Amino acid sequence: MTTKAHCLALDAQDPLAHLRADFALPEGVIYLDGNSLGARPVAALERAREVVDLEWGDGLIRSWNSAGWRALPERLGNKLARLIGADEDEVVVTDTTSINLFKVLVAALRIQAQRDPARKVIVSEASNFPTDLYMAEGLANMLQQGYSLRLVQSPEELPEAIGTDTAVVMITHVNYKTGYLHDMAGLTALAHECGALTIWDLAHSAGAVPVDLKAANADYAIGCTYKYLNGGPGSPAFVWVSPDLRDQVWQPLSGWWGHARQFDMESHYEPAPGIGRYLCGTQPITSMALVECGLDIFAKTDMQALRRKSLALTDLFIELVRQRCATHPLTLVTPLEHARRGSHVSFEHPEGYAVIQALIERGVIGDYREPRIMRFGFTPLYTSFSDVWQAVETLGEILDSGTWQQERFRVRNRVT
Amino acid sequence: MTTKAHCLALDAQDPLAHLRADFALPEGVIYLDGNSLGARPVAALERAREVVDLEWGDGLIRSWNSAGWRALPERLGNKLARLIGADEDEVVVTDTTSINLFKVLVAALRIQAQRDPARKVIVSEASNFPTDLYMAEGLANMLQQGYSLRLVQSPEELPEAIGTDTAVVMITHVNYKTGYLHDMAGLTALAHECGALTIWDLAHSAGAVPVDLKAANADYAIGCTYKYLNGGPGSPAFVWVSPDLRDQVWQPLSGWWGHARQFDMESHYEPAPGIGRYLCGTQPITSMALVECGLDIFAKTDMQALRRKSLALTDLFIELVRQRCATHPLTLVTPLEHARRGSHVSFEHPEGYAVIQALIERGVIGDYREPRIMRFGFTPLYTSFSDVWQAVETLGEILDSGTWQQERFRVRNRVT
Numbered sequence: 001m002t003t004k005a006h007c008l009a010l011d012a013q014d015p016l017a018h019l020r021a022d023f024a025l026p027e028g029v030i031y032l033d034g035n036s037l038g039a040r041p042v043a044a045l046e047r048a049r050e051v052v053d054l055e056w057g058d059g060l061i062r063s064w065n066s067a068g069w070r071a072l073p074e075r076l077g078n079k080l081a082r083l084i085g086a087d088e089d090e091v092v093v094t095d096t097t098s099i100n101l102f103k104v105l106v107a108a109l110r111i112q113a114q115r116d117p118a119r120k121v122i123v124s125e126a127s128n129f130p131t132d133l134y135m136a137e138g139l140a141n142m143l144q145q146g147y148s149l150r151l152v153q154s155p156e157e158l159p160e161a162i163g164t165d166t167a168v169v170m171i172t173h174v175n176y177k178t179g180y181l182h183d184m185a186g187l188t189a190l191a192h193e194c195g196a197l198t199i200w201d202l203a204h205s206a207g208a209v210p211v212d213l214k215a216a217n218a219d220y221a222i223g224c225t226y227k228y229l230n231g232g233p234g235s236p237a238f239v240w241v242s243p244d245l246r247d248q249v250w251q252p253l254s255g256w257w258g259h260a261r262q263f264d265m266e267s268h269y270e271p272a273p274g275i276g277r278y279l280c281g282t283q284p285i286t287s288m289a290l291v292e293c294g295l296d297i298f299a300k301t302d303m304q305a306l307r308r309k310s311l312a313l314t315d316l317f318i319e320l321v322r323q324r325c326a327t328h329p330l331t332l333v334t335p336l337e338h339a340r341r342g343s344h345v346s347f348e349h350p351e352g353y354a355v356i357q358a359l360i361e362r363g364v365i366g367d368y369r370e371p372r373i374m375r376f377g378f379t380p381l382y383t384s385f386s387d388v389w390q391a392v393e394t395l396g397e398i399l400d401s402g403t404w405q406q407e408r409f410r411v412r413n414r415v416t
Numbered sequence: 417m418t419t420k421a422h423c424l425a426l427d428a429q430d431p432l433a434h435l436r437a438d439f440a441l442p443e444g445v446i447y448l449d450g451n452s453l454g455a456r457p458v459a460a461l462e463r464a465r466e467v468v469d470l471e472w473g474d475g476l477i478r479s480w481n482s483a484g485w486r487a488l489p490e491r492l493g494n495k496l497a498r499l500i501g502a503d504e505d506e507v508v509v510t511d512t513t514s515i516n517l518f519k520v521l522v523a524a525l526r527i528q529a530q531r532d533p534a535r536k537v538i539v540s541e542a543s544n545f546p547t548d549l550y551m552a553e554g555l556a557n558m559l560q561q562g563y564s565l566r567l568v569q570s571p572e573e574l575p576e577a578i579g580t581d582t583a584v585v586m587i588t589h590v591n592y593k594t595g596y597l598h599d600m601a602g603l604t605a606l607a608h609e610c611g612a613l614t615i616w617d618l619a620h621s622a623g624a625v626p627v628d629l630k631a632a633n634a635d636y637a638i639g640c641t642y643k644y645l646n647g648g649p650g651s652p653a654f655v656w657v658s659p660d661l662r663d664q665v666w667q668p669l670s671g672w673w674g675h676a677r678q679f680d681m682e683s684h685y686e687p688a689p690g691i692g693r694y695l696c697g698t699q700p701i702t703s704m705a706l707v708e709c710g711l712d713i714f715a716k717t718d719m720q721a722l723r724r725k726s727l728a729l730t731d732l733f734i735e736l737v738r739q740r741c742a743t744h745p746l747t748l749v750t751p752l753e754h755a756r757r758g759s760h761v762s763f764e765h766p767e768g769y770a771v772i773q774a775l776i777e778r779g780v781i782g783d784y785r786e787p788r789i790m791r792f793g794f795t796p797l798y799t800s801f802s803d804v805w806q807a808v809e810t811l812g813e814i815l816d817s818g819t820w821q822q823e824r825f826r827v828r829n830r831v832t
Contacts, residue, residue: 026474033477040473045465048702052464056649057456058442061449061781069649096697098671099515106558126683131672131697134685138670142522143559151683226698233472233485233701254554255514256547265786267542267567269550281512281547282642285649286464287700365477370681 010385022297023382030387032366035344035377038230041293051289069285079295085212086240092275097224097237101135103251104220108197110249112167119167126151129176166196174204174342177369179334181342185216208343210303230294235287239278255280309380310343320392328399344377357409358398364391426801438713439798446803448782451760451793454646457709467705485701495711501628502656508691513640513653517551519667520636524613526665528583535583542567545592582612590620590758593785595750597758601632624759626719646710651703655694671696725796726759736808744815760793774820780810
């Protein structure tokens with residue numbers, strides 16, 4: 001039996017417990033949805049005031065220089081690089097994950113078209129985050145050059161699916177539904193053996209699990225800053241490209257910010273050397289500036305410490321659900337094996353949608369993903385072990401009492 | 417002789433003078449660069465606090481519904497529509513101008529490929545804003561299907577340049593350098609007669625001059641919210657597509673937000689009906705929310721009243737420069753004809769860069785564009801007639817005294 005006292009003891013020993021004070025979490029809420037929108041760093045409120053009042057209001061156009069707006073994509077990229085195993089000047093923060101995926105996918109296909117034009121297949125998972133599949137579909141649809149998607153139903157099918165016809169393997173490192181953590185180094189090696197390039201979507205892994213792009217010999221990576229990195233709602237995404245590939249081709253979204261000489265206002269495009277060529281148009285500075293508040297908290301710890309706590313939190317959650325909710329039809333979807341588990345845990349329940357609504361009403365915020373999946377994110381920067389205890393206790397009460405069966409919890413009007 | 421007293425009298429009679437109080441302008445600055453970054457609405461500071469503290473901090477993921485984040489692109493689009501002659505539910509605010517140009521350019525080319533695949537030319541101006549040309553170049557470069565740009569040197573060459581080989585005419589309605597205001601209805605009619613489609617970049621006209629997309633029978637329009645619309649640094653851009661064309665093809669950046677059923681998480685893309693299909697990925701909510709503060713000020717007036725004051729301001733500026741700076745080598749670049757003039761005025765000076773730097777140091781903020789162009793934006797919401805007087809007086813003093821010849825004004829390290 002794991003007890004509440006044990007959870008409180010874990011909190012008392014938690015070397016990361018002090019970092020919770022860096023976040024402004026509302027009273028009465030246990031937030032297990034940081035994998036969808038990270039909590040607000042305390043510092044973000046004052047930073048927003050600075051950007052809006054001083055930099056925009058007083059500095060006006062001068063702030064492009066004086067407040068360092070021009071250098072934000074690179075400055076933030078450098079702070080983020082250490083979390084994903086990239087080096088200095090290899091990452092920029094810009095645009096959205098979808099847009100960045102489009103850039104790297106076109107770049108990868110162009111390189112493959114030079115190497116072996118017969119490679120026309122993009123391999124991915126059917127359960128990949130839909131927008132990644134949609135972007136690939138939109139690209140194939142536009143190019144009309146015979147590109148197609150090959151979607152596997154489970155990670156085990158990937159080796160079989162990658163072959164001599166494969167241009168790109170496009171995988172979300174941690175699956176958004178199941179929490180399955182792919183073997184980045186192993187899959188990349190397999191793809192390379194077959195002559196394919198790899199694109200890693202780090203949406204659910206940057207800031208959540210240790211990522212080492214360079215050690216894994218990865219080719220391209222994109223990801224989002226508003227989940228585990230706590231950058232703020234819809235804050236700009238990031239992109240990394242292996243230095244070996246970076247300067248070989250243009251990415252197609254060739255806006256002014258990616259030009260080799262941005263302010264010469266030439267009428268022809270010449271891509272900047274380095275990762276700068278993956279920039280495009282003018283960025284939303286207020287949203288972008290707040291990303292730094294989230295990244296600065298990561299500088300107080302390291303991904304190994306975060307990973308240890310993440311696994312302890314998800315282990316505890318799985319154990320407590322089994323202990324407290326054993327009589328209910330809950331099926332664990334997330335791998336038990338540590339090496340294959342991200343930082344969120346998903347359970348199927350036949351009425352998962354209604355159960356999640358009932359939980360949210362009680363202040364335990366997880367989310368729901370089709371079909372039947374209740375998803376709970378564990379963010380070691382601010383989730384405590386007693387949060388986990390209280391969340392499972394509330395889940396147990398809701399399941400036991402059947403309150404989730406009330407009509408109001410079944411009406412689908414949510415957007416998350 | 418136009419006197420300072422006359423300018424003060426114009427201010428006293430100005431029916432829009434009270435709107436200046438809606439903006440937080442710094443002391444000691446005359447801001448003539450609202451065509452590059454609009455001034456901060458007073459309301460934006462409190463709105464930023466609300467979004468960051470209450471909506472993000474307290475509401476967390478729930479704010480997608482409860483704070484209306486999900487509906488922001490459409491809600492802002494509807495407020496903007498009336499400024500550009502579009503109807504309800506025809507405009508969305510999203511992504512950047514460059515990205516939106518890519519979407520509509522691909523859409524237009526796809527429609528032309530169905531109608532007449534031999535049309536491979538994109539007609540534009542050599543002096544169009546560079547990023548528009550770069551995006552077209554990037555697209556042509558990616559497609560490798562024989563698309564090319566035909567750039568005219570002056571507006572007069574456009575009729576000659578548009579022909580049976582022309583797929584798209586892509587023009588920035590008000591030229592960013594010269595302030596030349598194109599005849600939208602006339603050029604669109606001409607393009608349509610030749611079988612071409614039109615894309616209008618409204619970056620320097622939305623909120624600056626009356627725009628009537630539907631009366632002009634335009635096909636596509638994009639534009640930015642951070643210039644005359646005062647949305648904040650790098651705030652998201654907008655896109656409008658003629659309802660006749662909107663649902664005919666996919667735009668290629670087919671992210672989740674443009675899906676017909678966004679939250680069913682299907683693995684295949686189906687574009688939403690209507691302008692919603694021009695949405696792509698998750699948007700920077702904090703930056704986006706502030707756009708509303710700028711748009712709400714426009715609801716207190718109308719584009720006709722703004723246009724009257726804009727022309728009065730630019731007339732006064734041109735007249736005062738001639739009166740005060742006659743002995744200096746200044747060449748007016750902007751059309752004198754009202755029908756061809758936007759809301760900014762450009763003068764060439766052989767050392768325009770250094771002169772602008774000297775002006776900025778004295779608190780008169782205009783900007784510089786290659787080659788030799790000093791650019792001054794007049795934003796009737798907050799520019800007064802005595803601002804114009806003071807700006808020209810300062811310019812005259814700088815030119816007379818030759819202070820701009822100091823070395824420090826010649827060092828090019830600006831980024832605007």
